[in-house]
Amino acid sequence: MSESSVAGARGMSVAAAFAGMRSVAPVVFRAGCPDCRGRFELAASALRLAIGASRRTTFYSFTCPGCGAAVRKPAGERIVELLTGGGVRTLRLHSTV
Numbered sequence: 001m002s003e004s005s006v007a008g009a010r011g012m013s014v015a016a017a018f019a020g021m022r023s024v025a026p027v028v029f030r031a032g033c034p035d036c037r038g039r040f041e042l043a044a045s046a047l048r049l050a051i052g053a054s055r056r057t058t059f060y061s062f063t064c065p066g067c068g069a070a071v072r073k074p075a076g077e078r079i080v081e082l083l084t085g086g087g088v089r090t091l092r093l094h095s096t097v
Contacts, residue, residue: 027086031062031071038066044087049075052093060088 028041042062049060060083061072075083084090 029083029086029088033064033066033069033071035069035071036064036067038064040065044083045089047083047088049080049083049088049090050093051075051080051090057093 027044029044029047030039031042031047032039042065046065047060047062050058052058055074055076058075058080059072060075060079061070063069064071
């Protein structure tokens, strides 16, 4: 990158940087309910992610839109990465030991 392009990038306004963007598609996640076996798509706002000290205490949860059941599923590293990147609210569980 040349020195002039670096200087130009630093002086760019937020409005100029995003001028070409029209809209951003909302992120949706596919999920399934173990109770009613329903399959559906959920917005990031419908999910919660809890990150604990171990695999056992790291999970995501949601309420099934079909039957209303509270669903809790384990979340491995890849799931955590996808959910956090998609804007899902995250709760970090801290050990008291």
